[in-house]
Amino acid sequence: MHTKKIAIIGAGNMGSCLLGGLIASKYSEVWISNPSLSKLNALQEKYHAKFNITTSNMEAAKTADVILFAVKPLILPKVLIELADIINLNKPLIISTAAGVYENIIQHFLQAPSSIIRAMPNTPAMLGCGASALFANAHVTAEEREIAENIFRAVGIVTWVTSEKLMDIVTAVSGCGPAYFFLIMEAIQNAGISLGLSPEIARLLTLQTAYGAARMALESEKNVTELRAQVTSKGGTTEEAIQVLESANIRDIFSRAIKAADLRAEALAGIIAKELEP
Numbered sequence: 282m283h284t285k286k287i288a289i290i291g292a293g294n295m296g297s298c299l300l301g302g303l304i305a306s307k308y309s310e311v312w313i314s315n316p317s318l319s320k321l322n323a324l325q326e327k328y329h330a331k332f333n334i335t336t337s338n339m340e341a342a343k344t345a346d347v348i349l350f351a352v353k354p355l356i357l358p359k360v361l362i363e364l365a366d367i368i369n370l371n372k373p374l375i376i377s378t379a380a381g382v383y384e385n386i387i388q389h390f391l392q393a394p395s396s397i398i399r400a401m402p403n404t405p406a407m408l409g410c411g412a413s414a415l416f417a418n419a420h421v422t423a424e425e426r427e428i429a430e431n432i433f434r435a436v437g438i439v440t441w442v443t444s445e446k447l448m449d450i451v452t453a454v455s456g457c458g459p460a461y462f463f464l465i466m467e468a469i470q471n472a473g474i475s476l477g478l479s480p481e482i483a484r485l486l487t488l489q490t491a492y493g494a495a496r497m498a499l500e501s502e503k504n505v506t507e508l509r510a511q512v513t514s515k516g517g518t519t520e521e522a523i524q525v526l527e528s529a530n531i532r533d534i535f536s537r538a539i540k541a542a543d544l545r546a547e548a549l550a551g552i553i554a555k556e557l558e559p
């Protein structure tokens with residue numbers, strides 16, 4: 282049982298997914314606030330568990346040990362300003378999931394030194410198998426790191442980055458990552474259908490193969506290069522397919538795609554910073 286009081290601000294996709302993780306991990310005091318009561322009521326119906334809902338951010342945050350902001354980037358300043366006095370009084374750990382909002386911007390709206398962690402989770406967190414990267418500012422203590430790690434471990438695996446710049450690369454790799462794999466699955470599925478499989482069989486074989494490959498890659502002692510070599514016999518069918526992919530420069534395509542996402546994340550952060558300029 283975790284006894285820290287956690288306040289989640291924003292009951293959208295990310296807020297409700299983190300709430301689900303915290304409930305499953307037996308956090309004893311969780312609050313969640315959102316302007317519309319309907320979303321909060323729907324969460325209570327979904328989870329049948331003991332947590333507190335409110336349309337007042339202040340009520341949720343007032344005695345919290347951790348305030349977890351799960352609102353859209355351009356809404357964040359408004360909510361930070363609203364809660365700045367209580368944050369400066371109680372000094373809770375601040376965690377923000379807002380993509381592209383730099384720690385110094387959060388600090389600016391709080392107007393006093395605060396422990397701030399930026400988190401970049403991804404959508405599989407909804408199933409408890411997300412991949413989150415965390416970045417801590419200089420005020421964050423070892424105990425606060427552990428608290429944040431426990432929260433995000435409730436929805437998947439957690440890793441730390443030591444430079445905030447790396448959060449853009451994390452966005453490009455794991456934040457956007459599910460979409461790359463969905464695209465590959467879509468392509469394999471469609472190829473199977475065009476060669477004669479029924480859509481249902483093509484879908485099932487493709488998805489289970491993706492799941493099985495990911496599990497093998499995570500659980501095997503071999504790295505992905507060795508695992509690929511293991512299923513690629515000389516002169517066999519897999520080798521034929523891999524040769525087609527390699528000659529189409531699949532590695533270069535991915536390298537360019539992820540670089541493009543990284544640059545876009547950096548550009549969006551710049552736009553957000555400009556938009557939020559005091």
Ligand SMILES: NC(=O)c1ccc[n+]([C@@H]2O[C@H](COP(=O)([O-])OP(=O)(O)OC[C@H]3O[C@@H](n4cnc5c(N)ncnc54)[C@H](OP(=O)(O)O)[C@@H]3O)[C@@H](O)[C@H]2O)c1
Pocket residue numbers: 290291292293294295296314315316317320338351352353354356359360378379380401402403404456
């Ligand atoms: N979804 C993801 O996979 C993902 C991944 C990584 C990071 N993020 C980040 O997580 C944040 C939330 O994303 P999301 O996808 O969860 O967005 P979302 O579904 O739109 O959720 C945002 C929630 O904030 C609520 N809200 C609006 N104004 C508020 C206020 N003044 N006080 C409290 N709550 C308020 C909204 O309520 P109403 O709808 O009732 O207005 C909505 O429920 C974003 O900053 C995003 O960058 C998301």
